[in-house]
Amino acid sequence: MDSNINALTTVFTEFYYWVTIPLMFLIHVGFCMYEVGASRRRNHIHTLMKNSMIIPLVTITFYFFGWWIYWAFPNFPASIDWAMGAANTPWSENMGPNLEDRITGVFWAAFLLFSWTAASIVSGSVIERIKSSAFWILAVVIGSFAWIIDASWGWHYAGWMVEYLGYHDAYASGVIHAIAGGFALGILVVLGPRLGKFAADGTPRDIRPHNPWLVCVGLFIIYAGFWGFYVACNVPLIDPATIGGEITGTTWSATTIYLTPTSLSAITFNFLTSLSGGMLMAFVLSKGDAFWTYSGGLAGIITASAGNDLYHPMQAMIIGAIGVFIAYKMHFYVERRFKLDDAVGAVAVHGYAGFVGLVICGFVLWGHPSSPYAGFAEITPWGQLAGAIIMFGVLGFLPGWIVAKILNSFGMLRIPKEVELLGLDFATQQEQQAAEDDVRKAEDALMK
Amino acid sequence: MSTTNITSWAVDLADVSVIYPFAGHEVLMVTIGVIGWLAWHVWCHRWEKEDHEKIIAEYHKRNR
Numbered sequence: 001m002d003s004n005i006n007a008l009t010t011v012f013t014e015f016y017y018w019v020t021i022p023l024m025f026l027i028h029v030g031f032c033m034y035e036v037g038a039s040r041r042r043n044h045i046h047t048l049m050k051n052s053m054i055i056p057l058v059t060i061t062f063y064f065f066g067w068w069i070y071w072a073f074p075n076f077p078a079s080i081d082w083a084m085g086a087a088n089t090p091w092s093e094n095m096g097p098n099l100e101d102r103i104t105g106v107f108w109a110a111f112l113l114f115s116w117t118a119a120s121i122v123s124g125s126v127i128e129r130i131k132s133s134a135f136w137i138l139a140v141v142i143g144s145f146a147w148i149i150d151a152s153w154g155w156h157y158a159g160w161m162v163e164y165l166g167y168h169d170a171y172a173s174g175v176i177h178a179i180a181g182g183f184a185l186g187i188l189v190v191l192g193p194r195l196g197k198f199a200a201d202g203t204p205r206d207i208r209p210h211n212p213w214l215v216c217v218g219l220f221i222i223y224a225g226f227w228g229f230y231v232a233c234n235v236p237l238i239d240p241a242t243i244g245g246e247i248t249g250t251t252w253s254a255t256t257i258y259l260t261p262t263s264l265s266a267i268t269f270n271f272l273t274s275l276s277g278g279m280l281m282a283f284v285l286s287k288g289d290a291f292w293t294y295s296g297g298l299a300g301i302i303t304a305s306a307g308n309d310l311y312h313p314m315q316a317m318i319i320g321a322i323g324v325f326i327a328y329k330m331h332f333y334v335e336r337r338f339k340l341d342d343a344v345g346a347v348a349v350h351g352y353a354g355f356v357g358l359v360i361c362g363f364v365l366w367g368h369p370s371s372p373y374a375g376f377a378e379i380t381p382w383g384q385l386a387g388a389i390i391m392f393g394v395l396g397f398l399p400g401w402i403v404a405k406i407l408n409s410f411g412m413l414r415i416p417k418e419v420e421l422l423g424l425d426f427a428t429q430q431e432q433q434a435a436e437d438d439v440r441k442a443e444d445a446l447m448k
Numbered sequence: 449m450s451t452t453n454i455t456s457w458a459v460d461l462a463d464v465s466v467i468y469p470f471a472g473h474e475v476l477m478v479t480i481g482v483i484g485w486l487a488w489h490v491w492c493h494r495w496e497k498e499d500h501e502k503i504i505a506e507y508h509k510r511n512r
Contacts, residue, residue, distance in 0.1 A: 002462065060485050064478065090481075091474035093466045100465045133493040412493070418507035419500050426503045 009237070010102055016236040017106040023228025024113035028055065030221030031120040035127055037214030038344050040207070042423025043128045050132045051123045057136055058119055058143035062112045064090050066144035070111065073152035074159045110232040111151070114176055117229070119143035121180035122400070124344035126187055128424070129194050131415055134407045141403050142183045150179050150395045154387055157259045157371065166370040166377035167387040170256040171233050171267070171305035173357035174391035181351015182396020184342065190404035191413060193341030195420050204335050207343070212290060219294035223275065226301060230267050230308075233257055245372030259372050262309035270316035274304035277320030285328045292345075296324045299349045303327075303357035306384070307365050319360050327352040351392060358388040 032051050039047040058066075072085030087094050087104075094104045119139035126135065154161035155175040161167035169175050198204055209215045235255045240247040243259045253261040278300015279293055286292035301308075303323020304316040311319065331348035334340055342348070362384025370379050377383060407413040415424065423429070449455075451469035470477070 057485075057488075060481060064482055064485070090478045093471070093474070096466060096468045096474075098466045099461055131496060133489065133496045136492065137489065416500055416504055418504045422503050422507050426506065427499060 013236055014102055014106055017103075017110045017232060020228040020232035021106065021109050021113055024110070024117070024225050024232065025228075026221050026225030027113070027117050027229065028120055028225075030218045030223075030225060031117075031124065032218070033221065034215050034218030034344065035124045037211040037216075037218060038124065038209040039127050040210050040423075042425055042429070044425055045428050046132060046424035047127050050127070050130075050135050051120055053132070053136055054116055054119045054123065054139045054143065057140055058115045059112060061140045061144035062115050062148070063095070063108075064144075066115060066148045067095075067108050067111065069145070069148045070152045070156065073149055074156045076149070076152065078160070111148075113232070114151075114172070114229070115143040115147060118147040118176050118180045118183075121177070121346050121350045122184040122187065125184040125342045125346040126191055127343045129414055129420055130187075130191060131412060134404075134413045137407065138183075138187060138400065138403055141399055142180060146183065146395050146399045147176065147179050150175055150391055154391070155257050157257065157373075161387055161390065162258060162370050163376050165383035165386055166379045167383055168258070168361060168365060168368070168370050168379045169306045169358060169387065169391075170258070170262070170309040171230055173302055173304075173306035173354040173361070174388055176354075177302045177305070177350040178354030178358065178388060178391040179396040181347045181349075181354060182392035183400035185340070185347045185351060186397040186400025186402075187404040188340050188342060188347070189401060190408050193339060194343070195417065197341045198339055202336075202339060204339075204341075209291065216290050216294050219291075219298060222298060226298075227271070230271055231264070234262065234264065234267070235259065243372050246374055247372050255372075256309050258370060260309070260369070261372075266310070267308055269313040270304060270308040270311050271301060273313040273317040274300045274308065274320035276300070277317035278303070278324045281321035281324040282328065285325065292328065295345055295349050296328070299324045299327050299353040302350060302353045303360070305354075306357045306361035310365060310368065315364060319357065319364070322360065323353040323356045326356050351396070355388045355392045358384045358391070 028051075032048055035051055036044055036048050067088050068085050068090070071088045072081050074081060074084075086092065088108075089095070094101045095108070098104075119142050122138065122142055123135065151159075153159045154165075154167045154169055155172065156162070159167070194207060196205060197207060233256065235257070237252055238255055238259065239252045240249060243255070245259065247261070254263050255261050275297045279297040281300070282296020283293045285296070300317075300320025300323060304311060304319045307319075308316055327348040330352045331342070331345050334347070335342070340347075359381065362379060362381035365379045366381060368379045370376050404413055419426070452467055453471055454464070454467060
């Protein structure tokens with residue numbers, strides 16, 4: 001901030017990331033609306049609060065240890081970068097108002113909103129039968145621990161997955177979506193379906209959303225928030241000298257998180273065309289079902305996100321459509337075959353679409369440099385497949401399954417059957433009824 | 449006396465770093481935060497258990 005140009009660059013970068021934060025806040029608003037809309041009337045308040053309390057819990061734990069993990073773990077378990085981690089511990093002077101550091105707070109918050117999203121994705125799939133207290137522990141595990149390890153490995157300019165696998169996931173097909181989908185699947189296997197979801201012969205019953213409008217408006221709002229997510233994934237403006245890699249010349253550019261050049265124009269084209277490909281395919285597959293068409297738009301973006309910094313818009317559209325086809329078919333196959341009750345299709349929309357998107361990216365961007373630095377592996381199908389397995393399986397499914405198993409063994413995972421039948425909001429509804437009766441009696445007394 | 453490191457703004461901002469109160473006690477503040485976070489989970493588990501017990505009792509009362 002010692003010259004006008006430095007001050008402008010600093011304030012622009014600070015403001016750029018800051019704007020993404022309220023935009024990404026909309027993702028959480030959308031998820032809450034979507035979940036409440038999908039739940040039945042007897043579970044509304046608990047469903048809302050289960051998701052809403054992700055905000056404070058993941059925020060404080062991401063402050064306590066999540067942010068440190070990102071900076072310290074790029075080469076974990078081979079080594080821990082104590083020096084980079086030190087500036088990002090919760091007791092570091094950078095983690096509070098500091099006139100020498102004007103960026104850490106907004107950068108931290110941009111990552112934090114990704115953390116909320118990871119936990120929120122999981123929240124929808126387990127509604128109406130998980131204990132809130134159990135979910136909140138799981139939310140901390142995915143939001144402030146598992147996802148940020150994967151970000152450190154595969155969404156960091158020096159992460160080992162980038163260096164050795166050539167892993168490329170510019171807008172988080174795997175880093176957020178595949179891991180959250182895998183984590184949700186791990187919990188669902190242990191948690192089991194809602195009562196009445198499957199007939200005695202195993203045929204799945206359709207537990208309809210109580211308010212399809214709320215579900216669709218929620219998904220629409222997630223689309224809006226997703227713009228912030230995309231923009232937050234870029235470095236807005238950086239020069240080759242600061243990057244310090246192989247790029248020559250003095251042309252400044254926007255880059256991905258890997259510091260590979262792209263532009264806001266590129267991601268704007270591809271966000272919209274992958275959304276379009278997803279919606280078009282989902283409309284055909286579901287024969288115009290509103291929930292799946294909106295979800296398909298989301299899954300289209302998620303599938304193409306790994307390479308949306310580079311794809312041609314028509315490639316993004318086709319890739320989005322392919323991802324939706326696979327995710328949609330997989331959702332119903334897994335539901336029938338394994339009797340898994342994913343209440344909102346989160347495993348399909350985020351997990352399967354994210355996984356497929358990573359693999360497709362490996363073929364379409366085969367040979368493209370994953371990094372501006374010398375010695376990094378190039379993008380390959382096998383590097384992307386290994387990355388997809390790590391995201392969905394190793395850091396997603398496994399931690400979800402293990403923690404759910406532990407909670408279940410202590411009887412802390414699933415609500416009692418009686419509570420599931422009467423509804424999680426039973427006490428609240430009784431209090432509301434009593435209050436209404438009381439007022440009505442008072443009104444009647446006034447008329448006598 | 450000031451709880452922050454600043455007692456006057458007659459300074460060159462290039463020399464100013466942290467401006468929050470009680471700088472130097474960050475570990476203590478974080479420790480309090482962590483204890484509060486863990487205590488919240490324990491409270492929640494107990495509160496939810498009590499809530500469920502009431503609903504279970506009501507369920508059995510209705511289905512006697």
